[in-house]
Amino acid sequence: MEFAFTSEQKMIAETARVFFTENATRERTRQAMACDGVDYALWASFCQELGFSAIGIPENLGGAGLGLVEMAIIAEAAGAQVAAFPMFGSLVLCAQAIAAGGGAGQREDLLPRLMSGETIAAYGHAATLVDDGNGLSGEAAFVAHGASARIFVVTGNNGAWIVKADAPGVSIAQLTTMDQTRPYARVVLSGVVGEPLAQPGKAIAAAQRAGFVAIAAEALGGAQACLDRTVAYARERIQFGRSIGSFQAYKHRLADMMIEIEQARSAVYWAACATDEGAVDAELAAHAAKSFAADTYFMCAGNMIQLHGGIGFTWEHDAHLFFKRARALQSMLGNGDWHREQVAAMIFGEMA
Amino acid sequence: MKLGFSTGDELFRQECADWLNGQMSGEFKDIKGITKLTASPERRKEWEQRLGEARWGCIGWPIEWGGRGATLGQQVIFAEEYARAGVPGRVNHIGVELAGPTILAFGTPEQKQRFLPSIAKGMTIFCQGFSEPNAGSDLAGVRTAARLEGGEWVVNGQKIWTSLAHIADWIFVLSRSEKGSSGPNGLTFLMMELRQPGIEVRGIKQINGDSEFNETFFTDARCPADSLIGAAGDGWRIAMGLLAFERGVSTLGQQMGFRNELDEIIRAAKENGAARSPLIRQRIAKAEIGLRLMRYGALRMLSNADHSKIDGAALTYKIQWASWRRGLGELAMDVLGQAGEVTDTNDYEWAALPNLFLFSRADTIYGGTNQIQRNLIAERGLGMPREPRGDA
């Protein structure tokens, strides 16, 4: 049984932890929140100094190889600091879509730019997207980091395209977003010339696979951080002449957080491993991980506010960053009910 | 990081499955699929002995004591195949999982010789005499008294909730050997023969009508002076060592049993149309997810070779499965509806799912209640202050 990190994976985890703790600081994150939710210095060192942006892209496409387990390790560490940078849209969704479903030219042209961080891509879905011969028209409502992107991967019900942000007919409106570390934009296309991805089905499947797991991993990191920070507070804060962590109602909430987090950890790495190994239950695992970990994160972030009392309700304290990111992750790429319904359909043998 | 087992392990899996299926379709056909721990006790003792003869009884133990020196992975595989083949639970699980490992870790060479081969052969069935009317969660409150007298321990007092004492041959007893001592000090861990004039076992009827556990009364009950594990007064350390064995490889086998229960609920939901309800579908999906996560949690715990740091998966495992299973029982009844609330037997006897509903209320009590688990997680896992003790 080897369902534990290898020494290489432990090293990646430690490097990532140190990197985000040192760089994705509360001051820098708050500066990014006041603009477009991107800490550009963080993004540049992530892509260029650490080279983590190449993880999960096959070596023959210029990437670092490795797989979703390693990508999850990075997302977990980023989530623990609620890092404000576009890894999720640009690397997890777009780069995976292009690597899996792009033509040779698209891969050669785009992947190096995405991995170097020079170009930020964002991923949008527009159910109504049509190409009526006069270009693409439709609206992608909630495109994460959409206002920071130079290119988009847009998917519709029957295709996936690459669209340049400055192409004629593209209009982008940054939306004031509850989670300012990952603001949404509305992207409206009217008669835009897009470049179809060679294999849209493969592209979308790859983006979803990686997306579900990365969200789950980010949620895991965030949930653990909520617990760690609350535990630290429980030790120092005194009321009624005792540390608040000595009250059983308080302790038990912390324990409940840990119980859920440990399951979320199993979920994330089961799903990542199952996908990397091509296991038969990989899809079920990804739905399980996305729904379970996002719910865990929200539960922990809510508890974090409650267990900090008034200070936890302030803008100044970081608790709301976790709380808002957790809420965003619950909705992103399908809410928990939707993912569980997919699982139910598999259980009852109703899948196509 | 990998999910699966090695090819060698998979071959071993086949070997286990072949042997177990052979037994369950052959000589032991009559006990296949039994889920109650109390049903057909005589046949199940024979089954323990069959396991022992074939050296499948305690495969993780060293070869010299009747085991196979199996790796952790092989033990997991055997436990999984055991449950998958519909083999009923071990009536000697306390001997195999608690008494044996405790003797292996703390016993003298003579004690090992005396007990281990015979547990491995299925000849010595153990039960656990820890809880007392006034010592439950607070186990250190035990009062059952032991004193050395003429080369023998003489024991007086009462144990309660002693599972399978009516079937077992031996009992290990946490006793107070130092007069006037209190708490974890002055305790001694004794191994006693159960069938003796000084010990009386009375069944206690449980909420499901069954009686798996008992009251065990000691009135000048006796055992030889060398029946203690560890030293006199060292009982708490031994008892704590024993409880640490309580979560182990067998959990993965237990999960296969849970799998069967969930599958039965899924079947029932399809049959009676409950599967069309979006709310039931959500709950079944949640149950499925919870079960999978339990498996990967256990694999994580068993893959964690260096136990140097506190293992969160291990610490949270008990409350996780117990709460999950209690929820499963509730789900079963919501799927069955009122049909689950009646039984077609004249006796107060329940089919698997209603029985699951009733029995699973105990899962969150024995082996440390959910509240005690939360205390442990917060204190050991998160470093929160210990619960204050009263002086009542």
Ligand SMILES: Cc1cc2nc3c(=O)[nH]c(=O)nc-3n(C[C@H](O)[C@H](O)[C@H](O)COP(=O)(O)OP(=O)(O)OC[C@H]3O[C@@H](n4cnc5c(N)ncnc54)[C@H](O)[C@@H]3O)c2cc1C
């Ligand atoms: C089916 C079954 C089989 C069993 N088999 C055995 C056996 O074979 N051998 C054996 O020795 N024992 C056995 N037990 C006993 C079991 O270990 C005890 O029931 C258990 O430890 C709880 O003790 P108690 O029943 O005295 O409850 P109590 O300890 O009195 O607890 C009552 C309630 O108070 C709560 N509580 C207690 N302390 C705290 C605290 N510090 N903080 C918060 N809440 C607290 C508990 O959670 C519980 O809800 C069995 C029990 C069951 C149900």
